[in-house]
Amino acid sequence: MSVRLPLCRSLCVAVFTLLAGCAGAPGKTPASPSLNALYGQLDAASKGYENALQQAREGDDQASRKTLAAALDQLKQASAQCTGTPGCEPQRFYAVFDRLLRLKDGSAIGDEGLETAGESTSPAGQAVGAAGLPQVQRSVTLLHGQKLSELIAMNGPVKAALEMWLTQWRPNLMDAWVNYQYMRFEMWPQYQKADLPEAVLFGIMAKESGGKVHAVSRSGAAGPLQFMYATGLRFGLGSDSGFDTRFDPAEAARANAQYLNEQLRVFNNNLELTLAAYNGGEGRMRRLAGDRPGVSFYDPSVYDELSPETRDYVPAVLAAAWLFLHPQSYNLRFPKVDGRPGQVTLKRVASISELTICLGNAGDMPEGWFRTLRNLNPRLDPQMQQPIGTTLHLPRALEAAYASRCVDGPWPILAADLHDAVAPRPQVAAAAVVPSGGLRRYRVRAGDTLIGIVGKLRCSSVREVARVNHLHRHAIRAGQVLTVPGCR
Structure with missing residues (x-):
């Protein structure tokens, strides 16, 4: 040593x-x-x-x-x-x-x-500590050989962000932790390969989406790490058979790591300026930093010219990363999560929503498993029933629960009955009703899902829209024009 x-x-x-x-x-x-x-x-x-x-x-x-x-x-x-x-x-x-x-x-x-961040779990599911990891894996606390703790200035803005994470944002922090633990086996290896600290990955994800893979911002940023469409394309994120790969946890982490390393080279390994570039745009940060490789993010010539959002974003990410490393030192205890990956092969037709119902609170999950199942199967419409033989990804701890609760018995029958129910349509004025058999057009927006569109228009059904538009697995893309059958 x-x-x-x-x-x-x-x-x-x-x-x-x-x-x-x-x-x-x-x-x-x-x-x-x-x-x-x-x-x-x-x-x-x-x-x-x-x-x-x-x-x-x-x-x-x-x-x-x-x-x-x-x-x-x-x-x-x-x-x-x-x-x-x-x-x-x-x-x-x-x-x-x-x-x-x-x-x-x-x-x-x-x-x-x-x-380190408590007792972590390797992708293989074995408990590890920093001292027991090979050098290539110690980037939980290292950024290109530098101690992350030496790169985080414990100043007023970071302390204020720590207070927010420990008070008003505490539920978001806990949700982000749980969501991340189930996706860690996909996201963390991408940061390991790039020699970046896991704590930074968690900090960015906690602030950007809270670990909600399908999150979409008002500006159109999408995915667990909130890539803008054009920026995502620069780093290999795009359409794959109609699926926006910004929503793929592994691909998003890979692209994020590439982006950070690119900007770290530009800003002389200044993590604060790099995070500011990620949030506020690299062009703006390059203009503000100019040819000053040692300029601080908090230098008035930089800090005062940034948007309030970016001024808050950087210390918030760093504070979340710091808590990832030192939870107990701030009277914070993250829940223990068995994030080992598993999978099941469906033995009966089911959607993610139906599986959520039949799994219930298995594994002492009070909030249910909908978010986790969506995160681990981002390409699937949660309302679309998947055929027998489909492979679904879920935490390994749920494999037994699926076999005991979701194959036979009352719960899958109940889930299917609820799934097939048709909500009554509200009465509308006669002038607003499209004649039977009439068609409408709808242009898909970023973040839309097929079930969301049908619910918004209050007409037709998911299956009918999919059939009319020849949609494969309900996949849609932003800008696509759908033909929507009218109310019947």
């Missing part, structure tokens, strides 16, 4: 310099015994981190992690008492907390960090 001792010493010196400043400064009232005791706890927590680093140098990773966790708990307890202690400066705790978190992320341990 390689150890960067100069960096370790410099960070430790910085920590103890901060602590020394707590003892008293010229012109200030001497610290009270209670305040000195509180700063003593802070000092002890810092020494705990130093001990953890020494244990890591000696190759005792288990003891190092245990010492590290205890020191962090001690730091949290001491900081909690700061508010009620006269003269205590919370900012000193925040500064030390930030520095020690970076030590915990491995900034002083060479290539092997002491913490």
Whole structure:
């Protein structure tokens, strides 16, 4: 294990310099015994981190992690008492907390960090940690050899975004985590090949779509990573037998990784400028950065010229990435998800909607499996029944549930009955009714689905529209003109 001792010493010196400043400064009232005791706890927590680093140098990773966790708990307890202690400066705790978190992320341990995003799962389904991964897979915390923790400035905007993710956006963060875990086996390998951090992939996906594969923005950006149509074409995303591959998780991650690496080369590995280019356009960012390879995203000549959306977007992505790496340090616990991929061969005709009904809450999934099944089978219309023998992708943990719940028994019968039900059509004025047998034209818009179009027009049926337009598996594309049979 390689150890960067100069960096370790410099960070430790910085920590103890901060602590020394707590003892008293010229012109200030001497610290009270209670305040000195509180700063003593802070000092002890810092020494705990130093001990953890020494244990890591000696190759005792288990003891190092245990010492590290205890020191962090001690730091949290001491900081909690700061508010009620006269003269205590919370900012000193925040500064030390930030520095020690970076030590915990491995900034002083060479290539092997002491913490990743909890216990992760490899594409093969085996639990792994950062220290156990081969070098090519350590990009969970590395960006082209640089520590991700060293690239994220823990400044006001990022801290504000952390608060949003931990409060108002918390449900979105949790949904994004769960959705990502089921698609990880498709998306993460694309980032591994590109030598990019998994945390950045999660941060972008959490902010862009929350892991909803079929998300479409008002501007026409589509897919889990929200590619504009023209940008997607540049990186190989387009139409494949009528399917927009921007909605394919693996293809979207591949294209996203290629885009980020292209822009990282342009902006001298500046992650903040690269993310700003992804959101606000690379042309605009190149004009703002000019020929200044070291310019900061927060430089007024750059930051003040960006849209409010981009100014918020960059710290939001970085904050989500930081939480991916350090959830427990922010009192955040992501749910454990068995994301191992599986598949079933249909033994009876069924749609994704019907499977969602018959699977119910299998695997303790309160929200049901509709989103996951859609994400893993993005080419399928969720309302279209698939024939016997069709292969569907789903989490491996659901294979047994499908066999027990969706092949025989009452649940598939109920699901089919609900699926075949016809909603009553509202009464409309006679002048608005198209005569029986009449036809209308509808131009497909980005994000449309066949069932959505039929529901919007309140006439005909999905099967009838598919039959009249000779649609294969209900596939439609933006700009296509459909013939829609009138109300009968």
